[in-house]
Amino acid sequence: MLVEKNVPLQQANTFGIMAKALTLVRVSSEADIAAVLQDAGLRVQPKFVLGGGSNIVLTGDVKPLVLKVEIMGKRLVSETAKAWIVEAGAGENWHDLVTWTLQMGYPGLENLALIPGTVGASPVQNIGAYGVELQDRFESLDAVDLSTGQPFTLNAAQCAFGYRDSVFKHASKPGEASGAQGLGLAEKALITRVRFSLPKPWKPVLGYADIDKKMLQSRVSAPSALQIYEWICDIRRAKLPDPQLIGNAGSFFKNPTVSAEQCADIIQRDPKIVHYHLADGSVKLAAGWLIDACGWKGKSIGNAGVYDKQALVLVNRGGEANPVTGGEVMTLAKAIQTSVYERFGIRLEPEPVVV
Template sequence: MHIESGVSLKPYNTFGLPAVAHTLVRVASDADVRQVVDHPQLGLAPKFILGGGSNIVLTRDMPQVVVKVEVMGRRLVEERPDGWLVEAGAGENWHEFVTWTLANGYPGLENMALIPGTVGAAPVQNIGAYGLELQDRFHSLDAVDLITGRSVTLNASVCKFGYRDSEFKHSLAGRTLITRVRFLLPRPWKPVLGYLELERKVAETGITNPSARQIADWIIAVRRAKLPDPAQIGNAGSFFKNPVVTPEQCRDIIGRDPEIVHYPMPDGSVKLAAGWMIDACGWKGKTVGQAGVYEKQALVLVNRGGAIGSEVMTLARAIQESVYGRFGIRLEPEPVVV
């Protein structure tokens, strides 16, 4: 456990927003977390758990104890008839972990390549992309209860995964710190290609039976073409969730906007493309203060240089009102606003 005071969080959030942590504690093991819990001052203080900072919007300085998770390590736990059980420390970079699984012959996470952030933050958000979500490969995770200091192992039923959601955003928020995550990567491996941009890659290349590494390469290329690199332009990835509506609601919207991009879901509901709706409202490339809408993808809000959290949220609320006014749909932000 390493304790620091008055730490700038600007380098620790991909939006590059200014904020100061009055107290920041780095933890690299379960034992470090228990030290925090047992500490006479830190133990009783409210806590904010920080991973890679890729899914937060900082609007103020942080009075809570900011616990930065730096638990490392990657390993094959077990090779089973039904798949490879792999584990990573919560502080590991997500994309580097995906790359490691592919390099070692454990396919199954390739559709989620190049998603920013850490392994420990992935279950919190139930990250997903190109037809796959974390919950589809999740096995279990280890965590430490920040009230009792007790180590626990949680399965999917406790995590209550939803669309870009989990129990870690609700009753377990600020109470449970994830230290390790395990994934069951199924065998025999089957490619997940039922996504428009992947179907286009198959058509363009003529590769009808791509390997996991090929799929990862396609997804990396697609993401780099349409999403800004946080190292170059501050952002938190997709800022709004794609809204899910009933078939009746979708038909009503199509009646007014026949061009709207939408995807039927297995449960009969319909997912609408939030980026398309934002673009249709004329927001692409627009700016409020130093916060703007990315020119290549309207779903991404960016820091044009020196933006503060309140500017980002002013822009976000204006977009929400605009989309609601035209489509009757209230967009919900993906990042955690603090």
């Protein structure tokens, strides 16, 4: 185990915010976690688990011990008549995993192509795009309790998946159990490996306007998994900035859900609002449309800006030489929240973790 001090994190977060970890340990195996917990000085420190840094806003130097997850590996665990069970280390790049599964002939993750971040972060956020969420393909995960060092496994029910939500985003309440029971695991566990159930027979998940447009352009009515993968990559590249070129954390706000009555009221005032009816009778609104309707697309506060092609994405306009600060990002985010609430009566909830 190598303990590093004052480690720059600008390259370790996709926003490109300049900050440093006061203490950092790279976790490439469960043995590294055990070594941390056996060290008298490190064991008692608060801990911050860092994956690909694609869903965080750093507002200053990180004082807790940073555990940089770098556990690698991809394999087919088993194959049944109903599914392929694929496992990946938490440090693997998510998009690389999606690409690998298709190359190996295990379709099912293609709609989630080009989502930034690591495999270990995917269940924390319950990532999703174009009709598929992580929970739809999830089998189980392995993790380590950062208090006791005990390994445990969680199934989908124990992960308590919700819209961009899981048990890993919530702290346990006083008197509530944690660890293997899967309750309140925020800052208490480090995910080491994730397993996915990729269903047989494979069926394409379609029905989104962007995908329908690709089908018409290509004159393909029954696309393969690889075709959908390539379409999703094209769609995302056209709409979203590449973090390697323009710092960002992807979609900054969750799409809010309202009642059918609330939606009808908004439609009376704004008939063009983009919305989706859900199975439970509620309606999901497009947060990007709400932000754009308030005039924020292309606007900036300091070096924090709203992407001119997609209002749901906040970007680093200062680049690497004069990077945005976490304070600027959050000032812009709060101004957007205020505008949307004043016009629509809806409170937007940020997706990234603010550190």
